[in-house]
Amino acid sequence: MSVLKFHDVRRAYVSGKNVLDGVSFDVNKGEVVGLLGRNGAGKTTLVRLAMGMIAPQGGEVSLFGMDPRSQPLAVKRRIGYVSEDQILPGFLAIGQVLQLHRELFPDWDDLMADELLRRYGLEHGRRIKTLSKGQARQVALLCAVCHKPEVLILDEPAGGLDPAARRDFLETSIRLLNESGSTILFSSHHMGDVERMAGRAVMLHDGKVLVDDDLDAMQERFSLLIVPHVDAGPEEDRRARLSAHPDCLAVRDRLDGWHIVIRRTPDGALAAAADLHFDDARATVLGLEELFIELAEGQS
Amino acid sequence: MGIIIVVQPQSGVPVYRQIIEQIRFQIAGGVVRPGDELPSTRALSSHLGVNPMTVSKAYASLEQDGVLVRRPGKPLLVADRDQETVIESRREQVRVALAPAVTRIRQLGLDDETVLNIFRELIKEAKDEEAIS
Secondary structure (H helix, E strand, O other): EEEEEEEEEEEEEOOEEEEEEEEEEEOOOOOEEEEEOOOOOHHHHHHHHHHOOOOOOOOEEEEEEEEEOOOOHHHHOOOOEEOOOOOOOOEEEEEHHHHHHHHOOOOOOHHHHHHHHHHHHOOOEEEEHHHOOHHHHHOOOOHHOOOOEEEEEOOOOOOOOOOHHHHHHHHHHHHHHHOOOEEEEEOOOOOHHHHHHOOEEEEEEEEEEEEEEEEHHHHHHHHHEEEEOOOOOOHHHHHHHOOOOOOEEEEEEEEEEEEEOOOOOHHHHHHHHOOOOOOOOOEEEEHHHHHHHHHHHHHH | OOOOOOOOOOOOHHHHHHHHHHHHHHHHOOOOOOOOOOOOOOOHHHHOOOHHHHHHHHHHHHOOOOEEEEOOOOEEEEOOOHHHHHHHHHHHHHHHHHHHHHHHHHHHHHOOHHHHHHHHHHHHHHHHHHHHO
């Protein structure tokens, strides 16, 4: 069952340049989807559309079948949101911020809020402006999860946090998954976090969806084939032969040879190399980070 | 928990596969024995800091292969297997662990005897180290 839907969504900057140029995907109940892409790929714009902060110029955004612009309250009650540049009012004490949320959300869980506060080592009386960046983000996360939202939307939630704070963040999100079976859409530059959290990745590139796939399946389907350089002979000819292979996604010249990203398992990649008479090739699995970099670069 | 699982993102191996391999490995090695209970999906997912779906995917696959037994409302158990299967499974684990090294070694073009000698040395060193500690 789809809880969050983007259908042919379009949005341009004031300058007229398209940020999102026909983006479509659904997020189903209970799914954890990692939103990937370089800076400027349109991740934040997409999140802001889902939150109803901006309107699409074409296409449709819906949460629980509702338009976040026309039914903001009904939608926001059921979602939690944290972003990198979220600002809580500095003059308020943590307790006052929590009180505001308690009044807004009927399902607010005081026990969970107190437990998380203790875990983060924070007290009700502390003013927001005295908190470090990491602590402020922890308060924001607490506010986003203690009403047990059906959908949690995180925009670079760990941006600028140290590893310990990132780990806390991850654990709190996982707890929400375990206790409430929530759906999560999150954008992150930390591929390790994406790998731990997400079951599926959607990658934006040039305003379009470049990849939308199961993470495990992706890792099992792609590998890196390395064909050593030879001292003599026409290297360009070797490159051309490699590029021409139907499963080849990218060919790059590296110190130890040609690096080929190939849509095959390592064994399959070796078989492909043997077919091309590259008997000295070796094949390895490919980390997600490398895979996404290669896929993005392979486009331009 | 008796079982030791360490997840390494960025290793190129999907997280659920890492969990499967490490559980199989510890069963084959006798660290985890038939009848031992596995941590719940929830406990393991928070312990490892990974999505609970990933853990249940790994558990489901091990259950499918007869390695784990599911009982309604109770923790998963390591299945009973006869000794022969355990030995066969140990052999298989060793094969899986060594296969990539064999590929590398053959690419280096060393002769078999040299390689076997290196392997014996490594085993000796490991044993010596264990004796010290």
